[in-house]
Amino acid sequence: MTASILDAMHAAGLAPHKALELREDGKLTRYRVQGDKAGSRNGWAVVYSHPIHSGAFGSWKTGATHTWRETTSKTQTPAERAELQRQLKAMRAARDAERDKVQAEARARAAKLWGRARPATNMHPYLQRKGVGAYGIRQMRELLLIPARDSHGDLQTLQFIGEDGAKRFLSGGRIAGCYCPIGRPVDSLLICEGYATGATLYAATGRAVAVCFSAGNLQPVARALRMKFPRLRLILCADNDQKTPGNPGLTHATQAARAVGGFVAVPRFDGGTHA
Template sequence: MDTEFLNAMAAAGLAPVKPLALPEGRIVRFRVQGDKAGSRNGWAVLHQHPIPAGVFGSWKTGEQHTWKATTNETATPAERAELQRKLHAAQQARAAEEARVRAEAAARALKLWSGAKPATDDHPYLRAKGVHAYGLRALRDQLMVPARDADGRLHTLQFIGPDGSKRFLTGGRIAGCYYAIGRPDDALLLAEGYATAATLHQATGRAVAVCFNCGNLIAVARSLRAKFPRLRFVVCADNDAGTPGNPGLKAAHEAARAIGAGVAFPSFEGVAHV
């Protein structure tokens, strides 16, 4: 049944890069095909008895899937109860492992951040984008952008190379975390990347939250709306006009609807507001 389970993982877009051993009832971490080298965002737990079943997912995307083998045999009430118990135990093991991984990443992020020097505007990426290093720090040639939750706790770091390449500290929490540029007064802007957020801050003087990617916009929006219930929010979208479905604009509108915010996005003619 390992093969059927692995096929289900592949069908969900979570196939492991290397062959995966699945010990009975033990959580296994692995690198998902398409993820960066060295990462282990995928996880899986498989039980063979009484009915082959398991749970798998990705800490990177937050998704979770349950699988059960197809069989012509009818399970007894005791077998069904045992299956539910094991699936529940698998989910608890996943949650405990995720908490451990997140805690280790947060501790590493704090150590790296505390030992780093302030970044300067001379960094090649900042010069290319024409923006300042608002509170950033540097590790060798890498800029570091801290990702914090609404309570200010550091969870992970984004590293930006001189060529603009970006990566996150492995295992760190991203969902709902952001980097704040400026202090909000009567309005707060939300943007995906650091360069866009810094440009907005320089142009408007407004506080901006860096959400890191479009998939994180809605989580950050809800978190900040809870923190600042009376503020006016504007979601400043990346207009991915050349990408099917325009994920940047779609995510911005979803986030705006979730918190009652406006949306601003660039167009070929200038800046459009809706």
């Protein structure tokens, strides 16, 4: 049985990094997804054996969730269908409880690291290379610490940026709907993907910025900020990934703007092209 759900995990791009034995008792199993960094356990799976083999799996890193059940020609009784629905609810509850636990642990680690770090200076090699300032960020040894806060201002997790520009997040932390704030909004708020872009926008315009860290997080952040600031003009400052199929930067920014009644801004360079 477990071979079948493992096949489904492979097909969904959530294959375990190494051989994984799944319990069939409805208990959640955490695992490292193939391709994730060493030491991480972003993958999760829950499996039941009765009334039919079924389960669910996903990734807290990507937010993906999938359900699976064995193929059978047997007609299910009303009681069996009711049991499957109960199990599905239990799977979701187990997933959410474990996610909340993992995120709480990450919040505690983030707070401890943030408290130990010193304010970053503009002399950090990454900031020097990008030509941007250090706005509300900190530094621990060679790493910049970029805070990811929710709309209440609570620190949820951290992004680390090395001197060479390599980026990673604190394992297990919540990213969805979280952002790094730069400045205080007055009549408008700029929303963008990366810290260097946000710092550039703030220096150039003097307007407050929310750094979302990724294209996929633009809409969750925009929605959270619309709830917090119902009258502000929200401007989605898109990365124009014109060389990437589907142009995810511009696509996600446009979708986010539509969702919150905002605007989209795209930089224009010499020759009238966008980037």
